[in-house]
Amino acid sequence: MGVQLLEASAQRVVGTMPVEGNTQPYGLLHGGASVVLAETLGSVGGFLHAWPERVSVGVDINATHHRSATSGIVTGTATAIHLGRTSAAYEIVITDEAGKRVCTSRITLALIPNPTR
Secondary structure, three states, X not given: OOOXXXXXXXXXXXXXXXXXXXXXXXXXXXXXXXHHHHHHHHHHHHHHHHOOOEEEEXXXXXXXXXXXXXXXXXXXXXXXXXXXXXXXXXXXXXXXXXXXXXXXXEEEEEEEEOOOO
């Protein structure tokens, strides 16, 4: 998928992903690829919030696709909506290189006891 993290904290995670290699057969960024980016960023934030006592696991994710991307890099920014003891939620905004919104996603994570402790 080519996801690269640029910034990571429990409150905010930023990462990029190339459009090339993540397209539908007719050249548009695949919606599933946008969801992969969103889930990756949200899960990293949840992990950073929960660790080491707990780990984050996805419970729900949704995405609204606003416009297509056909080339270049997309950037996702996950911003914490809720950072609790047993759950966390993030809004993830994905933009193209011109700064136009491509997708908005929201993920809810369960924070479960760390199985390695």
